Amino acid sequence: MTARQLWRDHPEKSRLRGAFFQIHFWVGAIVGAYIFMMSVSGSVIVFRNELLNQGVSVEWMVDLHTNLLGGTTGRLVNGIGALSLVLLCVTGAVIWWPGVKFWRRSLAVEWRASFARINWDLHSALGFWGFAFVTLWGVSGIYFVYPDQFTGALSLDPAGWATFWLAQLHFGRFSWLTEVMWAVTGLVPAVLAFTGVFICCRRVVFQKPSNPKVIVN
Numbered sequence: 001m002t003a004r005q006l007w008r009d010h011p012e013k014s015r016l017r018g019a020f021f022q023i024h025f026w027v028g029a030i031v032g033a034y035i036f037m038m039s040v041s042g043s044v045i046v047f048r049n050e051l052l053n054q055g056v057s058v059e060w061m062v063d064l065h066t067n068l069l070g071g072t073t074g075r076l077v078n079g080i081g082a083l084s085l086v087l088l089c090v091t092g093a094v095i096w097w098p099g100v101k102f103w104r105r106s107l108a109v110e111w112r113a114s115f116a117r118i119n120w121d122l123h124s125a126l127g128f129w130g131f132a133f134v135t136l137w138g139v140s141g142i143y144f145v146y147p148d149q150f151t152g153a154l155s156l157d158p159a160g161w162a163t164f165w166l167a168q169l170h171f172g173r174f175s176w177l178t179e180v181m182w183a184v185t186g187l188v189p190a191v192l193a194f195t196g197v198f199i200c201c202r203r204v205v206f207q208k209p210s211n212p213k214v215i216v217n
Contacts, residue, residue, distance in 0.1 A: 120195075143166050
């Protein structure tokens with residue numbers, strides 16, 4: 001069986017997929033709580049202007065989301081977190097592919113299954129459907145922390161249209177409809193973090209398999 005056939009039919013046997021899985025697994029375990037916090041706080045501060053108009057003090061949450069309440073040091077940590085998020089997106093995209101016979105199953109959730117299977121399905125399906133948004137937030141997060149390095153690496157004008165749209169798209173403040181969409185979709189990383197941590201605990205603490213093909217309903 002060629003490498004292409006192996007990837008098409010039995011990706012779980014691929015050494016490359018196994019390596020990507022380990023990276024995804026351990027990076028997710030390390031930054032899971034961080035991603036959960038950033039997801040929830042980001043969804044809230046989408047409505048920053050509206051909340052301020054209502055007299056609600058949300059500046060501390062803005063500082064939490066931007067600098068982890070730690071000034072320059074916290075902002076640099078945020079950059080590492082954004083890089084980790086992009087790494088999770090890349091590795092997740094690789095290991096998501098379950099094989100030509102099972103790919104449709106990875107697009108939906110079997111709500112009648114066991115909790116472990118529902119948890120896996122949520123992680124897999126939300127990872128697929130939310131991939132573009134989550135990657136966007138990770139990439140734009142890198143830009144916010146390292147604007148000069150980011151634009152230099154891509155040979156972009158710092159005032160160019162690409163960086164402008166990255167900033168706009170990060171918060172989705174185009175209209176009330178996009179704000180609602182961004183706030184709801186912004187919780188996807190939180191769900192991915194929660195389900196991912198459950199998978200980690202099931203695999204490491206309880207020594208349960210995390211391959212979806214061997215999870216018993």
